[in-house]
Amino acid sequence: xxxxxxxxxxxxxxxVFSFGGGYATLPFLYEIAEKYGWYTTSQLTDMIAVSSVxxxxxxxxxxxxxxxxxxxxxxxxxxxxxxxxxxxLIVTCVYKILDRFNENxxxxxxxxxxxxxxxxxxxxxxxxxxxTSNLHLLGALILICFILSGLKKKHEPIxxxxxxxxxxxxxxxxxxxxx
Amino acid sequence: xxxxxxxxxxxxxxxxxxxLGGGYVILPLLQSELVEKKQWISNDELSQFYAISTSLxxxxxxxxxxxxxxxxxxxxxAIASVLGVITxxxxxxxxxxxxxxxxxxxxxxxxxxxxxxxxxxxxxxxxIKEMWGKCVNDSFSTGIFIFCLILSLIFHFSPVVxxxxxxxxxxxxxxxNRSFIK
Numbered sequence: 001x002x003x004x005x006x007x008x009x010x011x012x013x014x015x016v017f018s019f020g021g022g023y024a025t026l027p028f029l030y031e032i033a034e035k036y037g038w039y040t041t042s043q044l045t046d047m048i049a050v051s052s053v054x055x056x057x058x059x060x061x062x063x064x065x066x067x068x069x070x071x072x073x074x075x076x077x078x079x080x081x082x083x084x085x086x087x088x089l090i091v092t093c094v095y096k097i098l099d100r101f102n103e104n105x106x107x108x109x110x111x112x113x114x115x116x117x118x119x120x121x122x123x124x125x126x127x128x129x130x131x132t133s134n135l136h137l138l139g140a141l142i143l144i145c146f147i148l149s150g151l152k153k154k155h156e157p158i159x160x161x162x163x164x165x166x167x168x169x170x171x172x173x174x175x176x177x178x179x
Numbered sequence: 180x181x182x183x184x185x186x187x188x189x190x191x192x193x194x195x196x197x198x199l200g201g202g203y204v205i206l207p208l209l210q211s212e213l214v215e216k217k218q219w220i221s222n223d224e225l226s227q228f229y230a231i232s233t234s235l236x237x238x239x240x241x242x243x244x245x246x247x248x249x250x251x252x253x254x255x256x257a258i259a260s261v262l263g264v265i266t267x268x269x270x271x272x273x274x275x276x277x278x279x280x281x282x283x284x285x286x287x288x289x290x291x292x293x294x295x296x297x298x299x300x301x302x303x304x305x306x307i308k309e310m311w312g313k314c315v316n317d318s319f320s321t322g323i324f325i326f327c328l329i330l331s332l333i334f335h336f337s338p339v340v341x342x343x344x345x346x347x348x349x350x351x352x353x354x355x356n357r358s359f360i361k
Contacts, residue, residue, distance in 0.1 A: 018238075020239075061271075087238065091249065110349045124332045126304060150304075160298040165292075
């Protein structure tokens, strides 16, 4: 019971403080992994992969997944419910002041600070994931190839995940890396 | 037009199923479903809801759905739309997660996921690059970016604290600019 309550508080928190769409919840999920150990940071990588190619908002996918890894089906329900509850409350309040909201100088100022902060938080998680994952030389080389080719022409997420899954499969078959 | 709980739920369920690859795609999807097909709201209203949703905390697709549901049928609509948009996600992930948990012990599955980790990091890199282009475009935002990155990476500050600091600095900077113009 206690863990479900903690799960609720933490995901409610994400609903209140995460900002900026897509992977914005990731820095918070990373912190939960470090602080509580409900799931490992390498499980977090798996969650990102699955959430990126599964229908639905990535934030909801990752919350459901993290909840499931923490406390099975009940965990999913609690985590997903907790992350959308703040949205519901906030939207209900803002709905009354719709026309003035985005013109308000404090909102403008807050957004001006929040956007680069969200980008910085995601960058920090990216760096932490590189440092903690066992990339090996092979992985590092492939990562550089992906990024360089992506700078020229970016493909769909499924392209990178599918190709890297195949590389992982071959690396496993021929025992190139020790996992 | 039928604006029952079930009709709204069904429409947003469809949107949730078609949504792939981040919340930004939700705008064109809602345009085709709600504005063109069902004609529940106007394009202007939808654009405004989306614009405000991006300046609010939380998941953008969820915020936009609650706004539009609320507009269509009040509180009932808001609940129907948010449940509709998250249900496909929820079902798919619970199914996949329980499946992955069963197979995750096998050696080859582990090596496949080792490979996928590389793909994930490159996806994050592309997302960061895109965000950077949109958000870091003046000296203030560059300063906030560097400041927050250092706080997170070196001093291990909690994201919550960093977000609160960013809001405070953003508002102070805006206030300073306003008094400067006056």
